[in-house]
Each structure stands twice: as C-alpha cells, then as structure tokens.
Amino acid sequence: MPSVALAGNIASAAARRARSEDRTAWLLAAPAIVLLLLFVLLPVAAVIFLGFTDFELGYGKFRFVGFENYAHLLNDRTFRRSLWNTSVYTAIVAPVSIVLGLGVALLIEGEGRARGFFRTVYFLPVASLIVAMATVWQYIFHPTIGPLNALLSLVGVPGPNWLGASNTVLYSLSIIGIWQSVGFNMVLFLAGLTAIPRELYAAAHVDGAKSALDRFFLVTWPMLGPTTLFVVTISITNAVKVFETVKMLTDGGPNKASEVLLFTIYQEGFVYLRVGYASAMTVVFLAILVVLMLLQYRVLDRRVHYT
Amino acid sequence: MSSIPAGRIIRFALLSFGALMILAPYIFMISTAGKTQSDIFTSSLALIPQHFYFAENFAKAFAKVPMATLLWNGVIVCGLIFFFQVVVAIPCAYAMAKLKFRAARLMMVLVMLGLLVPIHATALPLYVAFDRMSLLNSYISLVAPFTISVFAIFMFLQFFRAMPDDLLHAARLDGMSELGIVARVIVPNAWPAVTAFAIFSVVAHWNDLYWPLIVVSKQAYATPPLGLMYFRAAEAGDDYGALMAATLIITLPLVAAFLLAQKRFVEGITMTGLKG
Numbered sequence: 001m002p003s004v005a006l007a008g009n010i011a012s013a014a015a016r017r018a019r020s021e022d023r024t025a026w027l028l029a030a031p032a033i034v035l036l037l038l039f040v041l042l043p044v045a046a047v048i049f050l051g052f053t054d055f056e057l058g059y060g061k062f063r064f065v066g067f068e069n070y071a072h073l074l075n076d077r078t079f080r081r082s083l084w085n086t087s088v089y090t091a092i093v094a095p096v097s098i099v100l101g102l103g104v105a106l107l108i109e110g111e112g113r114a115r116g117f118f119r120t121v122y123f124l125p126v127a128s129l130i131v132a133m134a135t136v137w138q139y140i141f142h143p144t145i146g147p148l149n150a151l152l153s154l155v156g157v158p159g160p161n162w163l164g165a166s167n168t169v170l171y172s173l174s175i176i177g178i179w180q181s182v183g184f185n186m187v188l189f190l191a192g193l194t195a196i197p198r199e200l201y202a203a204a205h206v207d208g209a210k211s212a213l214d215r216f217f218l219v220t221w222p223m224l225g226p227t228t229l230f231v232v233t234i235s236i237t238n239a240v241k242v243f244e245t246v247k248m249l250t251d252g253g254p255n256k257a258s259e260v261l262l263f264t265i266y267q268e269g270f271v272y273l274r275v276g277y278a279s280a281m282t283v284v285f286l287a288i289l290v291v292l293m294l295l296q297y298r299v300l301d302r303r304v305h306y307t
Numbered sequence: 308m309s310s311i312p313a314g315r316i317i318r319f320a321l322l323s324f325g326a327l328m329i330l331a332p333y334i335f336m337i338s339t340a341g342k343t344q345s346d347i348f349t350s351s352l353a354l355i356p357q358h359f360y361f362a363e364n365f366a367k368a369f370a371k372v373p374m375a376t377l378l379w380n381g382v383i384v385c386g387l388i389f390f391f392q393v394v395v396a397i398p399c400a401y402a403m404a405k406l407k408f409r410a411a412r413l414m415m416v417l418v419m420l421g422l423l424v425p426i427h428a429t430a431l432p433l434y435v436a437f438d439r440m441s442l443l444n445s446y447i448s449l450v451a452p453f454t455i456s457v458f459a460i461f462m463f464l465q466f467f468r469a470m471p472d473d474l475l476h477a478a479r480l481d482g483m484s485e486l487g488i489v490a491r492v493i494v495p496n497a498w499p500a501v502t503a504f505a506i507f508s509v510v511a512h513w514n515d516l517y518w519p520l521i522v523v524s525k526q527a528y529a530t531p532p533l534g535l536m537y538f539r540a541a542e543a544g545d546d547y548g549a550l551m552a553a554t555l556i557i558t559l560p561l562v563a564a565f566l567l568a569q570k571r572f573v574e575g576i577t578m579t580g581l582k583g
Contacts, residue, residue, distance in 0.1 A: 018407050024485045025408035032399035033414070035455035040421045043429035050431065057435065100325075107322050114319070120569055121326040124333070127565035127572060131516050131532035132554040135539060136332045139339060139547050147335055150352045179329065187573055241425065244516045248536060262427055262517070269431050270521050279431055286428050293423055 044286070050279035057273035069280035079281065081256050082264040088170055089260060090239035093177040098235055100178065101185025102228075106220075108186070109193050119190070122183040130180060134248040137176050138163065163249055166257035173258060176245050181238065185231050192227030196220065226300075233296045240288060261285055336558075340364050340551040347547050360548060368553035371541070373526060377534035378560065381513055384449050384530055389508045391454035393501060400463035401489050405475060418464075421457030426518050434521055448522040449530070453512065459504055466500040467493065506572055513561055531557045 051069055055062035073079050108118050125133065140148050141162035149159030162172040200219045209218045243262040246252060252259040252267070265285065269278030338354045339347060341361040346353075368374070403411045429452065437448045474496070478488045494501070516532040523529055526537060535557055539550060565572050 021407045022409050025402035025406040026410070028398035028402040028406070028485065028489070029408070029410070029414060031395045032455060032460060033417075035395060036417055036421060036457065039433070039452045039455050040424055040429060040457070041417070043432040044424055046432035047428060057438065104322070104325060107318050110318060111322065114322070118322050118326055119573065120566070121329055123569070123573060124329060124562065124565070127510065127561050129532060129535075129558045129561060130514055131535055132558045133332055133336075135535065135550055135554050136336045139551065140332060140335055142547075145348055145547075147352055154352075179332070182325075183329070241427065243427075244514075244532070247516065247520070248539070265427070266517070266521075270434065275431055275435060282428055282431060286424070289423055289425075289428075 047279045047282050047286075050276050051283045053276045053279075055276040055279075057275055062276065065276070069277050072277070073280055073284065078256060078259060079264060082259040082261055085170060085257070085259055086240060086242070086261045089174055089177065089242055090236055092171070092174040093181065093239045093242075094232070094235040096174075097178045097181040097185055098228075098231055100182045101231065102189050102224075104182060104186045105189035105193060106216075108190065119187075122186050124183065125180045126184045126187075130244050131248055133180075134176065134245045137179075137245075138249050141172055164254060166255045169250055169254065169258045173242070173245055173250070177239065177242060181235060185235060188231050188234075189224070189227060192224050193220070196223045229296065229299055233292060236292055237289065240285075240292075261288075336551050336555055339547055340555050342548050344546065344548060361552075364548040364552040365556070367546075367549040368538075368556060371549070372534060372538045372553050374534075374553075374556055376527065377529060377531045377557070380528060380534075381531045381560075383446060384519075385509045385512045387446065387450045388453045388512050389505055391450070392456040392459050392508060393504070395454060396456055396459035396463055397494060397497065398486075398489050400460050400467055401493055403460075404464050404467035405470075405472070406485070418457045418460050421455075422461060426452060426515075430518065430521055437522060443522050444525045444528050445522075446528065449519060449528065452518065456508070459508075462504055463497065463500055466497055470496060502571055503574060510561065 052064055052066060053062045054065050054068075104118075104122055108115055108122075111118060140146050143149060143159065143161040143164060146159075146162075148162070152159040160168045163169055196219065200223065201215055204215050204218045207218075209215045241262060242260050243266070246258055246260050246263045247266070250258040252263050261281075262285070265278050265281045268274050268281060334354060338356065341356040341359055341364065343356070343358050343360045343363075346357050346360070399414070402408050403414055408414075433452055434443075437443055442448045470493075474492060475488060478492050483491065513530075514532065515530075516536070519528075519530045519533045520536070523533060526534065529537060535553060538553055
C-alpha cells in the first residue's frame with residue numbers, strides 16, 4: 001500500500017510540475033503572443049476585411065462592396081501596369097543577381113590572398129543606405145552631367161535618358177537592384193560553398209571529373225541545392241518588394257513606366273487615402289508572397305535532399 | 308614553370324572588374340562631394356576635383372539638413388526596436404525550445420505565418436489605428452510595429468534547441484527561477500545569436516524608408532532615409548555637390564561599422580540569411 005501511495009504522489013507531483021512549467025511557459029511567451037496578435041495577425045485580418053469595403057481615410061462611414069474592389073483591380077490600368085513592371089523588374093534582377101552572386105562566390109572561393117578584400121567590396125552595398133546610394137545612381141544616370149553618359153559620349157555613343165525615358169527607366173532601376181543584391185547573394189553562396197566537404201572534390205577527381213567545369217556540375221551544383229533554393233526565393237521576394245529606389249528616383253514615372261506594386265499600394269493608400277481599394281491590392285501582394293513560399297516548400301520537398 | 312597560371316590572372320581580372328563596378332558609385336560620391344557646381348557641370352569624368360570644395364559642400368549639407376537630429380533619430384529608433392525585439396523574443400523562444408509548453412506547436416505555426424508578412428502588408432490598418440490614436444509623428448509609431456520579430460523568435464529558437472539541457476538542470480537545482488535562467492544562463496550563452504540578430508535588425512531598420520515615410524511627416528522625427536528624401540525634394544535643383552556630401556555623411560555610420568566589424572557582419576547576414 002505505501003509504495004502505491006508513494007508512486008501516486010510522485011505521479012501527481014510530476015503532473016503538477018508539468019502544469020507549472022506550462023504556466024511559466026505561457027507567461028514567458030505572453031508578451032510575444034500579445035504583440036503578434038496586435039501587430040501581425042489582427043492587421044492582416046483587418047486588411048482582408050478592409051479589402052471588401054470602400055473605406056477612405058477622412059470619411060467616417062464605409063460600406064461593404066463585396067468583390068467590387070477586386071473587380072475594379074482587373075480593369076485598373078495602373079494596377080495592371082504595376083504588376084507587369086514588377087514582374088519585368090523581378091525577371092531581370094533576380095536571375096542576374098543570382099548568377100552573378102554565384103559567379104563571384106566561385107571566383108572568390110578560389111582566390112587566395114585578396115579573398116577578404118573582394119568579399120568586403122562586393123558586400124559593401126548591403127551595408128549602405130540604399131536611399132542614399134540611389135541618389136548617387138541618379139547622378140551617375142543624369143542625362144547631361146552624369147558620368148555614365150559622359151563615358152558613352154567618349155566612345156561616340158549617344159547616351160539615353162536613363163531614368164527619364166519610359167523605355168529605359170525600368171532597366172536603369174534593375175541595374176541598381178542588381179548592384180545592390182549581388183553581394184548579398186554572394187555571401188549566402190560562399191557560406192554554402194564552405195559547407196561542401198573537400199573529399200567530394202577529390203572523389204570526383206578520382207572518378208574522372210578532370211576539368212573544373214565537370215567538378216562544378218558533379219559536386220558543387222548539386223551540393224549547393226538547398227542554398228540555391230533559398231537564394232532564389234529570397235531574391236524573388238526582395239525584387240517583388242522593390243520600393244525605395246522607385247520612390248526616391250522616379251515616383252513611378254515617367255508615364256507610369258516604373259509603377260511597381262508597393263509603390264502603387266503606397267500611392268492609393270497613403271497619398272489618395274483610398275484604404276479599402278489599397279487593401280485589396282495588398283491582399284494580392286500577400287497572395288503573391290504566399291504562392292512564392294508554397295512553391296519553395298514544394299521544391300524543397302521534392303528535389304533538394306542531400307543529408 | 309614558375310609563371311603565374313593564366314587561370315589565376317583571368318580570375319583576378321574578372322574579380323577586379325566586378326569590384327570596380329561595385330565601387331564606382333562610392334568613388335563618384337566622394338569625388339562629387341568635393342566639386343564646385345561648375346566642376347560638376349563641365350567635367351563629370353574627372354575624379355579629382357579641380358578646386359577642392361569638400362568643406363563648402365559639407366557645410367552646406369550640415370546647414371540645410373539637421374544631420375544630428377537625423378542620426379540621433381536613427382540611433383534611437385533602431386536601438387529601441389532592437390531592444391524590444393530581443394526582450395520579447397528570447398523568453399518566448401526559450402519557452403518554446405526548453406519548457407513543456409503545450410502551445411509550442413501552435414506558436415510555431417504562428418511564427419511561420421508571421422515570417423511571411425512584411426510591414427507592407429500590415430501598414431494600412433496600422434496607419435489607420437495610429438492615426439485614430441493621434442500617434443503619427445512619434446517614436447511610438449516608428450517603433451511599435453517592429454517590437455515583435457517572429458524572425459528573432461525563429462532564430463533564437465533554433466539556437467536554443469542546440470543548447471545542452473544539463474546547463475538548465477544545474478541552474479534549476481541551484482534554485483533559479485525560469486526568468487532568472489533566461490537572464491543569467493540563456494542570454495549570456497546566446498551572445499553569438501544576439502549579435503547576428505543585432506546586425507540584421509539594425510541594417511533593416513536603419514535602411515527602411517516605407518514605414519517612416521507613412522507615419523512621419525515632420526522633420527523632427529525623420530530617420531536618415533526620410534531626412535535625405537526631404538533634403539533632395541527641397542533642393543530640387545542640381546546641387547549635386549551638397550547632395551553627395553549629405554549622402555556621404557548619412558551612409559558613413561553603417562559602412563564604418565561594417566568595415567570595423569565585417570567578420571561579424573558577414574556572419575550575421577549569413578546566419579540570419581535575410582534582409583528587408
């Protein structure tokens with residue numbers, strides 16, 4: 001009998017301990033939970049809700065309009081232009097900065113003494129205030145006094161009005177975007193490269209992969225799979241979120257040639273104060289991010305397993 | 308065969324060419340910050356100014372932009388954000404990683420969802436709310452939305468999971484409370500993760516233009532990016548000399564910090580693997 005009672009005591013003591021630990025855990029997590037509700041979950045719910053209303057800041061009343069905002073979006077030329085421009089910008093910046101980032105990482109990996117120097121230089125834009133560097137780029141791209149066109153005129157090529165003409169503005173912004181993200185991608189690739197065991201290269205050599213290119217496709221590329229997937233997703237997400245350079249340099253112009261998603265949302269919501277309509281746009285923006293993440297998980301599940 | 312192999316030369320040349328492309332804007336920034344207006348208009352390719360005009364341009368920048376206010380606002384805002392993020396995230400991550408926490412799975416789902424939502428998606432309702440509470444143009448509105456960083460929770464969580472349990476058992480046997488364990492055992496051991504996160508957080512918020520642009524309309528609360536934007540708008544003309552001087556001053560703090568602690572920077576960015 002006593003032993004049973006003792007066992008019962010121990011069990012209930014353990015249960016009590018577990019309960020008290022659970023309570024402590026709740027207390028420790030409480031600030032995070034409250035703030036998460038307040039600043040992430042509630043606002044997201046509110047954005048979805050507002051997207052079905054005609055809410056405008058400054059007017060007291062609003063009414064439900066169902067899917068009217070979304071129907072309107074389909075025919076909104078500015079919004080369609082904006083989606084298109086964002087896609088073009090992403091389609092240029094993401095692949096180019098990934099390929100260049102990988103290239104630089106591979107070159108630096110093989111470099112000896114100057115390795116640290118080059119890494120610092122390429123990484124510099126990541127640590128620089130992009131808004132500030134954007135104004136420098138504006139000077140470089142200046143059609144009459146800018147050094148880029150001065151350089152072009154030296155070789156007899158008439159320079160375009162980089163940021164001022166609707167047919168070049170998106171490409172000029174892309175150049176800035178690439179300049180900004182190559183170093184970031186390089187650092188991520190460098191981390192991925194150092195994680196590859198040296199023996200694999202030796203083994204590949206024994207197996208007949210004599211040239212550097214053979215070894216790249218046999219060892220480096222497959223082993224970099226997880227890193228590459230990560231870099232791809234993050235590059236696309238960052239390109240979709242382009243805003244600073246557009247706001248600083250072009251204000252979406254000329255002629256809406258550089259309207260991008262976040263800039264259009266900003267204009268609608270915070271300049272024209274049409275919060276309901278801008279919320280519907282925001283929902284589309286969030287949907288794009290969700291799709292990108294789901295794609296990443298799918299690829300991660302299917303392809304990249306090298307553990 | 309003591310000659311340098313051709314491969315090495317090509318590699319070095321490629322890297323140098325790329326490095327020059329990356330450095331070009333910095334070179335032009337510094338050179339233009341020292342040029343007179345007429346210099347800028349006549350010889351944009353000459354890197355060394357004909358008349359050294361650095362002092363004048365910097366004086367103009369300091370006279371027209373409240374540099375001290377901007378930098379101070381930047382430091383205050385980034386400092387407060389980082390402080391709250393760490394104070395909120397560490398106990399939460401500890402509870403999820405090391406305690407028998409029944410809601411841990413649910414929290415994990417919330418964190419993963421939160422990772423997906425940038426400030427751009429929550430800005431509209433937050434703006435409406437801050438407007439209703441008359442909190443626009445304040446440090447509160449600049450800082451509050453970022454006090455919770457799901458990313459910080461996620462990162463610390465992974466770091467804590469790798470920490471040995473023995474350390475905690477020993478502390479508990481010594482009679483420490485859970486909060487005491489967090490403050491005196493977890494935090495000191497989590498230092499590498501904290502510095503990595505600090506770099507990520509400060510770079511992100513020092514550079515952020517979107518949210519300050521929305522909630523601040525007065526120079527008194529402007530952060531560095533916003534202040535530079537005002538300056539540029541006010542100087543609409545082509546006074547690139549003063550503009551480049553202002554740009555140089557505002558870029559310098561973070562770049563200097565990076566050059567001094569670059570190993571930590573690179574580690575931090577690799578460890579966090581995220582920006583913006």
